[in-house]
Amino acid sequence: MIVLNKEQILEAVTLEEVMDSVEEALDIYEKQEYQMPLRMIVPLGDENKLLLMPCQSRNRFSTKIITLFPENPKRNLPTIEGLVLYNCPETGKVQALMDGKTVTALRTAAVTGVGIRYLADKKAASIGLIGCGIQGYYQILFSVCASGIKKVNLFDAFSNQMDGFISQLKARIPDLQIKISENADRLVTQSDIVITATTSTEPVISDDPGLFTHKLFLAVGSYQPHVRELPDAVFKLVDKIYLDTEMALEESGECIIPMDKGLIKKDNFENLGSLIAQRRQPQRGKHGTVVMKSVGMGLFDLMTASLIYRKADEKQLGTVVDI
Numbered sequence: 676m677i678v679l680n681k682e683q684i685l686e687a688v689t690l691e692e693v694m695d696s697v698e699e700a701l702d703i704y705e706k707q708e709y710q711m712p713l714r715m716i717v718p719l720g721d722e723n724k725l726l727l728m729p730c731q732s733r734n735r736f737s738t739k740i741i742t743l744f745p746e747n748p749k750r751n752l753p754t755i756e757g758l759v760l761y762n763c764p765e766t767g768k769v770q771a772l773m774d775g776k777t778v779t780a781l782r783t784a785a786v787t788g789v790g791i792r793y794l795a796d797k798k799a800a801s802i803g804l805i806g807c808g809i810q811g812y813y814q815i816l817f818s819v820c821a822s823g824i825k826k827v828n829l830f831d832a833f834s835n836q837m838d839g840f841i842s843q844l845k846a847r848i849p850d851l852q853i854k855i856s857e858n859a860d861r862l863v864t865q866s867d868i869v870i871t872a873t874t875s876t877e878p879v880i881s882d883d884p885g886l887f888t889h890k891l892f893l894a895v896g897s898y899q900p901h902v903r904e905l906p907d908a909v910f911k912l913v914d915k916i917y918l919d920t921e922m923a924l925e926e927s928g929e930c931i932i933p934m935d936k937g938l939i940k941k942d943n944f945e946n947l948g949s950l951i952a953q954r955r956q957p958q959r960g961k962h963g964t965v966v967m968k969s970v971g972m973g974l975f976d977l978m979t980a981s982l983i984y985r986k987a988d989e990k991q992l993g994t995v996v997d998i
Contacts, residue, residue, distance in 0.1 A: 676769050677993030679983065681777045687986040688781075690788070690820040693979060697785040698792075700978040701948030703732050704920065711973050713922070721746070726757075730973030737761045739976045741775045745874040748833065753809050754874065755779050761980045771984045771993070778983070780813045782975040786919050787870060787893050788817035790947060790967045794917060794957045795822055795868055795891050803866025805859050805880070805904075806873035806896060807831035807840045814870050814895065815844055819851070828865045830856045832873075860886060871904040872896050878906035887912055889963035894929050898970045903928040905966070910938040914960035917947045919969040929968045 679687070703709055709732035717725040722745050729738040741757025748754060757775030762768065802818050804811050807829055815827060825848070831837060841853055856862035859879050863869055863886045873879055873896040880886060887909045894904050910916075910933040924930050924944060933939045947967065950957065957965050987993050 676996050676998060677771050677984075677987065678996050679771060679773045679987055679993045681774050683987065683992045684774060684777045684781070684983055687983050687990060687992050690785070690817055692982055692986070693781050693785040694788045694792070694817065694821065696978040696982045697782060697975055698789050698951065700974045701789070701919070701946075701951060703978070704972070704974055705946065705948040705952050708732055709974055714973065728973035728976060730977040732974060732977060734764045735761075735977060735981050736764060737973075737977045737980045739775055739778070739973065741779060748808055748836070748874075755809075759976055759980050761984050769998075771980070771987070772996075773980060773983060776809070778976060778979055779971075780810055782979040783810060783895065783969070783971055784813035784817040785979070786969045786971070786975065787814055787895060787967075788821035789951075790893050790917065790919075790969070791818055791821040791868060791891070793947065793951055794965050794967055796889075796959075796963075799867035799891065800824060801826040801828060801866045801868070803828040803830075803856070803862040803869045805830050805862060805869070805871045807833075807836060808872065810895065811870075811872045812840060812843055814872050816847060818868065818870065819848060822868070824868070825850055826852045826854075828854050828856050828862045830859050830862045863887070863890070867891070869893070870895060873904055875904060876902045879904050880906055880909075882906035882908045884908040884912060887962070887964050891965045891967070893967045893969070895969055897927055897929050900926065900928050900931050903932055905929060907933065907936065907938055909964065909966060912960065912962040912964040913939070913966050914943065914958040915965070916944050917950065917957065917965070917967040918944055919947055919967075919975075920972045921946065922972060923968050923970045926970050927968055
């Protein structure tokens with residue numbers, strides 16, 4: 676068995692390779708060539724949770740075990756901690772043990788990257804990020820990689836984190852043009868593509884329809900039925916909301932609350948994988964507004980872990996451990 680830490684995982688794969696793996700996962704999802712039980716969620720009090728996510732597909736299987744502690748950023752700790760186990764399909768032996776927060780960060784941001792590949796207007800010239808934590812860092816990396824856009828606007832409720840965040844981005848993308856917005860609404864007006872990657876339980880943007888026209892919104896943060904990042908106004912403008920998985924319709928307040936209010940119907944939702952498979956352009960409607968909501972799934976972890984293991988093996992990365 677090899678153990679792969681953050682640095683070894685990042686050395687093993689490129690952003691383009693991870694996005695291609697996620698795109699393959701979306702294809703597998705549409706073809707239903709997988710076994711993926713509903714994620715097990717164990718409440719730990721104070722919004723903290725333990726998640727268990729096994730998945731099998733195309734002679735591969737893996738299991739992700741992670742914890743979610745939303746208050747950790749206040750302690751200067753990651754929100755997510757955990758492990759991914761990748762197994763030999765012939766024997767069941769664990770072939771690799773990977774840092775779960777890095778796998779999660781990569782595959783989650785890669786979903787956004789794939790969304791931008793297929794949903795962004797070709798004229799888009801700026802990216803806005805609300806929520807500048809660890810996940811936000813990878814969201815920018817993948818968004819820039821997918822779009823080629825180097826103009827970025829940032830906003831975070833914890834402004835004391837911004838210097839370190841910007842230094843990280845500049846170290847990875849030296850020619851990135853970064854501007855800090857004074858609030859979320861200002862960021863939206865300055866950005867063509869807007870990513871929300873927060874732990875907020877309430878909308879992080881004002882309920883003003885004028886803010887949402889001719890833009891792509893990618894909501895990443897919310898994953899529980901009572902939690903949402905986008906306000907009612909955006910759902911009054913869209914013809915379609917694109918999903919990474921249909922589980923979002925049952926798990927995410929981003930879908931559930933607007934439906935309960937009658938702002939949108941189930942027919943307004945479509946899987947991103949379906950759009951890609953049919954080689955269609957997104958429906959922008961008369962307001963030019965497009966929304967994507969991602970909640971993640973074990974299939975993304977499996978395909979990302981499979982890629983990481985293969986590339987790490989080729990490059991002889993990782994620490995060999997005999998248990």
